[in-house]
Amino acid sequence: MLSATGLTVHYGSRRVLHEVDVTVGSGELLAVLGANGSGKSTMLRAAAGLVPAEGAVTVDGRGRGPLDIALVFQRIHLVGSRSALDNVCTGALGRLPLHRSLTPALFPRALREEAMACLERVGLADRAHDRAAGLSGGQQQRVAIARALCQRAPVVLADEPVSALDPAAAEQVLDLLAELAHAERLAVLAVLHQPDLARRYADRIVGLRDGAVVLDGDADQPVESLYPHPLLESAS
Incomplete structure (x- = not known):
């Protein structure tokens, strides 16, 4: 459903994303993991068209349209009143x-x-x-x-959607995202900081390090190499 190829992003002279390829199928929840500064959120924002990027993004085989991608952020941005x-x-x-x-x-x-x-x-x-x-x-x-x-939208991109939530609420939100992906046949990509939650709820995991994809496979694959301090990251 969503396919991004060759995504490359520079902030000034610094390259923060380097020729990243990522796909998310209809009915799939993909979790993106990596240490702070690995390029996770930049990759999501580049796929959504929120930051200038080299490369190509397609939805269902065609160019990304303005209504093709829905966004969910850590900072929820509701109108409180x-x-x-x-x-x-x-x-x-x-x-x-x-x-x-x-x-x-x-x-x-x-x-x-x-x-x-x-x-x-x-x-x-x-x-x-x-x-x-x-x-x-x-x-x-x-x-x-x-x-x-x-x-x-057929694609939902969620940037750290549970980082500000308590553990029980985080479980509820990820369970909901997974259920919507499977039942509604949405393509859902979620940037996460919690490897344990990714293993439990995602269908597939992509791992980034230094702006490049270094892991892409089933949710039960080892991810400790993504983090300088795996035990601390897993517990956060």
Whole structure:
């Protein structure tokens, strides 16, 4: 579903990503691991078109379109003063005519029904009308995933989506991402810091070191070589 080839990124004179190739299939959760500074988040942002990069990115065999990729970040970026439902509706702004996207009061009824279905899909329909700021961190991240679902993108890129969450919430979010990948046939790529969670929830693991792919295989492959202090990284 998602294929990135030859991704290379320079920040000034410093090369931070070097000819990275990565693919994520429909129905697959791919975890990207690596030590701090290895290029994980840069790779995700390059695949999403958020940073200038050399190389090519295709979705389902064609050039990446503006609605093909949904993003979920560690910093969740919800509008805290608006309801969870309003936040989910914003995932569809790219499909709305300009005059219907200026304020939540103008969102079509069909969109609100779709957004409610997305909230139900992530287990938060009962919190639809609560202010986003009043939700827990794990609940806010699930609202962000519902927003991504409302975008109807076939690819979801999640950049450290559980790093700011407690262990129980992290488990819930990764379980949800894996279940959505398998049940909805989405291609999901998640940058993670926790090898143990990657082994438990991912279908495949890609490992980066110094801006290059050094591992690509099943989730049970050894990943300790990616980290200068494997035990500390695994426990974080």
